[in-house]
Amino acid sequence: MNIYDHFRNESLYPDLDVDGACSRLSAAVRLKTVSDCEDPAPFLELHELMKSSFPHIMAAGGFETVGRSVLIRVPGSDSSLRPALFMSHQDVVPVVKGTEDDWIHGAYSGDIEDGIIWGRGTQDIKEQVFAELEAAEYLLSRGLKNARTIYFAFGEDEETFNRGSKALSDLLFSRGERLEFVLDEGGGGIQSGELLGAPGLSVMPIDLMEKGYADLKLSVKSTGGHSSRPWGGTSLGRLARAIDRIVSAPFPAELCSTFKQSLRTVAPYIKDPKLAELLSDVDANAELIAASFMESKDLFPFVTTTIAPTMISGSSDAPNVMPQNMEAVINFRIAAGHTPEEVMEHCRKAVDDDSVSMEFLQANPASAEARFDGFGYAQLIKALDSFYGDVVFVPFMSVGATDAHNYEQICDTCLRCSPFVSTEEEEKGVHGTNERISVRSYAQGIRVLISLMKESCGFAR
Numbered sequence: 001m002n003i004y005d006h007f008r009n010e011s012l013y014p015d016l017d018v019d020g021a022c023s024r025l026s027a028a029v030r031l032k033t034v035s036d037c038e039d040p041a042p043f044l045e046l047h048e049l050m051k052s053s054f055p056h057i058m059a060a061g062g063f064e065t066v067g068r069s070v071l072i073r074v075p076g077s078d079s080s081l082r083p084a085l086f087m088s089h090q091d092v093v094p095v096v097k098g099t100e101d102d103w104i105h106g107a108y109s110g111d112i113e114d115g116i117i118w119g120r121g122t123q124d125i126k127e128q129v130f131a132e133l134e135a136a137e138y139l140l141s142r143g144l145k146n147a148r149t150i151y152f153a154f155g156e157d158e159e160t161f162n163r164g165s166k167a168l169s170d171l172l173f174s175r176g177e178r179l180e181f182v183l184d185e186g187g188g189g190i191q192s193g194e195l196l197g198a199p200g201l202s203v204m205p206i207d208l209m210e211k212g213y214a215d216l217k218l219s220v221k222s223t224g225g226h227s228s229r230p231w232g233g234t235s236l237g238r239l240a241r242a243i244d245r246i247v248s249a250p251f252p253a254e255l256c257s258t259f260k261q262s263l264r265t266v267a268p269y270i271k272d273p274k275l276a277e278l279l280s281d282v283d284a285n286a287e288l289i290a291a292s293f294m295e296s297k298d299l300f301p302f303v304t305t306t307i308a309p310t311m312i313s314g315s316s317d318a319p320n321v322m323p324q325n326m327e328a329v330i331n332f333r334i335a336a337g338h339t340p341e342e343v344m345e346h347c348r349k350a351v352d353d354d355s356v357s358m359e360f361l362q363a364n365p366a367s368a369e370a371r372f373d374g375f376g377y378a379q380l381i382k383a384l385d386s387f388y389g390d391v392v393f394v395p396f397m398s399v400g401a402t403d404a405h406n407y408e409q410i411c412d413t414c415l416r417c418s419p420f421v422s423t424e425e426e427e428k429g430v431h432g433t434n435e436r437i438s439v440r441s442y443a444q445g446i447r448v449l450i451s452l453m454k455e456s457c458g459f460a461r
């Protein structure tokens with residue numbers, strides 16, 4: 001599949017300053033806003049870069065910071081319209097030590113060569129921060145004014161704690177703001193529909209929810225001793241048994257309303273007659289569909305809470321010495337509509353052993369499911385459809401986590417979609433080596449955002 005075959009209307013907005021946009025993104029990439037960086041300087045420099053790069057936004061709006069996170073408000077002329085919020089995050093993940101030399105262009109070089117912008121943050125996700133600002137600057141600098149108030153919100157720690165976005169959302173909440181829709185990173189890209197049983201179909205996912213997350217620590221105490229007298233078993237044995245009991249007690253398989261909508265959307269394109277029959281009535285066949293997806297290595301994470309034992313520690317240093325206190329961690333990705341409390345209850349019941357203690361190291365429930373029948377979703381699809389052809393836009397869900405869920409308290413339409421389309425090779429740069437984006441992809445994403453902002457926020461002279 002050549003992704004560029006799907007591009008259309010690249011000649012729209014011919015006066016878009018693509019070279020300027022690329023050099024501004026390049027400048028942003030050169031600032032090492034790594035999420036675990038203690039020095040605030042790179043973030044402060046990034047704020048200055050935003051201010052100096054987008055004079056019309058700064059003239060029309062207010063720029064404020066909460067910690068290192070940024071909130072920009074561009075007031076609209078019609079206060080009866082609920083604001084739209086365009087977001088993303090400023091932080092990037094570090095480059096893995098020892099892999100610096102594997103980069104063709106330095107990880108923080110921001111080099112632009114042969115139509116490619118190189119560096120950490122060009123895929124995840126400074127391109128969305130800057131493209132959102134480019135879009136608004138484009139419209140405002142042409143003398144257009146927005147009817148709907150626009151917010152830009154850029155968190156500082158999406159890759160670690162998601163506290164920045166929470167603080168921004170709390171601030172808006174305390175000011176009584178309620179939003180029409182939120183657009184954050186996620187989804188986007190063009191993929192084969194094969195995963196959903198529609199090979200030959202090209203799909204673009206729009207993520208409407210994120211699964212929840214929990215790290216459960218299991219601890220077993222023991223004084224150890226000589227392994228020739230293992231009366232009652234060892235701590236390792238009891239811990240292993242507890243883990244086995246948890247993984248042997250899977251959570252139920254269910255279709256959430258978002259995933260049901262995913263399936264309804266692809267149903268007309270399904271080739272396999274058995275699956276087509278099942279998807280002809282998703283509601284009536286929900287249980288059968290969920291059960292059959294549990295058998296698929298690729299699909300089961302979308303229909304259940306997953307269980308992944310990941311860490312164990314405390315084993316004995318010698319074969320003839322019994323281990324003392326031992327610990328293990330199990331990572332759960334919690335299905336829509338479920339909570340960490342339910343996970344805990346489920347595990348206690350499965351283990352059924354009071355000598356195994358359990359606590360969460362961190363845990364958050366699954367996000368709410370965003371509306372797909374409202375204004376924000378329809379506007380986003382309309383904008384994407386203008387610039388990407390022969391693609392079916394599919395409401396979808398993310399098994400990872402991002403900042404968007406923090407805005408649920410003030411918005412029922414938190415959409416996760418990055419409007420850039422990259423090659424598979426380029427996408428491998430996310431959290432990896434040789435992260436890069438093509439100038440064509442970046443420019444096309446900016447066009448989508450200009451179109452979305454113009455229509456949904458009522459820009460006019």
Ligand SMILES: [Zn+2]
Nearest residue numbers: 124125158185
């Ligand atoms: Zn990201």
